[in-house]
Amino acid sequence: MAFRGARSTVIPAGGEAVGDAVTLSTSPLENLVVTLYFAGATGPATFHRVGLAASYRADGNHLDDVLAQAFRESSQSSYFLDGVDVSGPFRARRNTVVALGDSATDGVGATAEANGRYTDVLGERLVAGRRNLGVVNAGIAGSMLLTSSSCFGEKGIARFRRDVLDRPGVRTVIVELGANDVGANWSTGPCFPSSHKPVSARQITEGYRALIRAAHGRGIKVIGATLVPLSGYPGYPGHAAKVERLRTQVNHWIRTSGAYDAVVDFDKALADPAHPERPRPGYVYEDGLHPNDAGYQAIANAFELSVL
Template sequence: MGVQRPMGGDVDEVANWSREGFRRQSVRQVVRVSAGGARVRIRVSNRFGEGPLRVSGAVVARSGGGAQAWPGTTRKVTFRRSGSTVVPVGGEAVGDAVSLPTSPLEKLVVTLYFAGKTGPATFHRVGLATSYRADGNHLNDASAEAYRQSSQSSYFLSGVDVSGPFRARRNTVVALGDSATDGVGATAEADRRYTDGLAERLVAGRRKVGVVNAGIAGNMLLTSSSCFGEKGVTRFRRDVLGRPGVRTVIVELGGNDIGANWATGACFPSSHKPVSARQITEGYRALIRAAHARGIKVVGATVIPLSGYPGYSARVERLRAQVNHWIRTSGAYDAVVDFDKALADPAHPERPRPGYVSEDGLHPNDAGYQAIANAFDLKSL
């Protein structure tokens, strides 16, 4: 998952724990894996920490629902054979692989214990899966009794790798994107993002390919934001090229560069200036070049209808049309998936179909995300 700077709940009025961090607390997080395997390892990020992060202990288990771990499945996670680790500022720690057979689409719980003060937490704001917190060390509790506090964000956990023996095998698709990838508008706790639907199609088709969701709500291709994460052209190296076994990346970015092209406010840096279609498409070309240099296939996604975007105007629509025309016709991508066509109302192409959009009038609902998942040609992945 994509990680971002700690921030309060003032952007979406949903409180989180990122600014306060943790001390003498256990944090339990639920992750649905898209591919099955024999072993599991976790990734812990301190990308935006203010000091070294000490992880006093970590375990992984099968989910028993909510904050429960399935009894008898808890496995201790070590880091270079140590039960604890210190993650430097800006760094990531990868746990040693543990034996835990998993099935495709199974849910796991990852629990981290922090004996000392963590400081502000590197996190992911839109979780759509509940995280749980307990005072004290409750790493090995199968019961959910101690986990009485909950949050809709995730903390420090930047990934869960599932595999047989870890070897150089390219069987991962990374979805890099903004809120349309992150799943804003989908039902929480229901695994209804487009990446969930895509993973389910791959499993049904007996294709042994995992899907990683690297979406960050509000994210932009060309502008970094204190609220919405590092710009796509920067985080591409970490969130795509830095992951093991990547064979394909889906690029779904640019909608916020277009919709917020003339926006101002606390979430936008002073350097934020209007950008042209050419600047956006040059950003795409930079990602394509970087991926191809690593032998990674790139699938481009068109920008979804933006009529529900705050500040939407005719010039926003003209810019979206120019960018989408380039995505469809330039031939720069190895393949194209038409999110716009999957969602648009045929009678009013600038708008989403009424049955495919959430209450905000912009983001897809569960049906809209399924329509996007169905738009993929699985062979393109």
Template sequence: MIRPQHRIAALVAVAVLAAPAGVASASAGHADTRARWHGTWGAAPHRPVPGNDWDGPNWSLDGFAAQSLRQVVRISAGGSRVRIRLSNAYGTRPLRIAGATIAKSGTGAALRPGTLRTLRFGHRTTATVPAGAAAMSDPASLPVAPLESLTVTLYFAEPTGPATFHQDGLTTTYRAAGDHRSDTAPAAFAGETSHSRYFLSGIDVAGDPRARGTVVAFGDSITDGHGSTAGADDRYPDRLAERLAAASKRLGVVNAGISGNKLLTDSLCYGEKGLARFRRDVLAQPGVRTVIVFEGINDLGTGGFPDYFGCGASPKVTAQRLIAGHRALIQTAHARGITVVGATITPMKGFQGYDTPEKEKVRDDVNHWIRTSGAYDAVADLDRALADPDVPDALRPAFDSGDHLHPNDAGANALAAAIDLATL
């Protein structure tokens, strides 16, 4: 989430890592040359941080021990086989998975009978993921449809240490003491819940001969969905996946947003800068063909803020620096043959600390460049999609979640509607 100045002060410092961890995947899964894999769901990992009043508690600092962790996700594209990806990018020790399952979701923590599959890693039911690395399961035969919900359960027999996670999950994650990976009933998971994701960074599908690849939505809290209804899958990438499915466009959508993320500056609380994490969170996605770049509002809005309790200071930025950052992402994507859609920076009038004439001028200059330079393969004018016609620097009231920066469900739908599906 992109947070006001007084809220940032509630966070405490966490340890620094010298470079983005887990970029090179140390996969425990065997290569599968019989199928083309595509990302159907994702959550960009970041380092553990304490819970807070607005995101709620999380389990990232303590991790897990002799516990089962159950996570429910809604996928975007279908197939006949599935596999999961796990990240220990910010772990302090090897992550030992004592067992894992995947199934179609029932209500809450329940599983649909007859759909439970045991996951294997290199043909084994256990896996060890080195600190700083990632792992991928073997394929599991499980026919799934677009927009279907899947449940992944991990069992940790021994302490994991701090958990690589994704804080602003807008979902319900469950944990229970003991090994309950094969429980189809939800009873064991009735006690403890969280709204974050842990270790699970992606789900891939294969087996659809008409699949056309993956679209990655790369950004900050607006991409991550802050401001939309929790548990409703109303983030703008969710709505985009619905549009693609309705149009029979067989493209997966992976959400690579991190709340509070910046394009040019690392944060101990909100992830490595976009320039650094682009390789892991975009280029490493299987089957990626298009990326939507929607970054820069936090570089701009927090520019000049001091270091609030260990999250990292935010230097002032110019339009030229932000444009140079966008050009670097475009060049990196084009070198891999990936289409790049540039999204304009959305309104921020009325949001504490972001709303100044100087910052508004930079936003206007960057948006003018995105619209007119031709550097991007296509443009999604998200600024105009959300702007109040009477006050163009402000969100349209019907799209405002209440803080004058993050769109609500209607605003997320407007963002998805502003993207031309033909450009993807």
């Protein structure tokens, strides 16, 4: 890969670099391996904590290595690489679906190396249905709609431009944010700014309206996802009744406001019919909150492909 024809580049702190286009033959759902080489110390690395695919590390320059023997260390996180843009015979069309979300989009609870996130399964459904659409996963575990965090990154209303509006060829965005705003609404600690205060259902829904207006201004369709069941998860301390009341209020707005172009009901897909405030036992990871592979399959199956 080159950068404006050069074999190397320097990325400024807080900046990004885009490589030159490379001609490769690809097939739908094919995996791609990207090897990076850093000639000197990089300092703190940007990374994707819940990569769910192994990243391998080794000292020295292994750009031309075909085999994997040199790579002695591995991690389930990914580093530096933000994404790969793919074009082809349909590049003139808007054919990208962006999933903007938190851990339920990022894939916490899915089996590593198995492409079991709901976005993966949704992509498989689109291929099987001969729908020429690609799915981009812009989920960040812990992400909140209204609050930026030193642990979980920029708030959704701030990163929406970078992660959705500025991507090429976006047709549809799925908005799956707000569960952490609700679940951690009364939390304090090092991950939250000192100014963090509890938010209301109105503030959350106004945040949704801001995203919808911004997307519609670019001609992008917006699909709203209801908030998944939160009860029973020990990671949200106390305030269980208030959390459930707020979640119910937000979900009622998502389902009935008519603000979204379409709604996909993550809550209904995952909820235990006997205890709808909790996830269905067979669909939940061992932490009691996040979907497992079966749960992500249920979420992906809740989409009507025609609305994408």
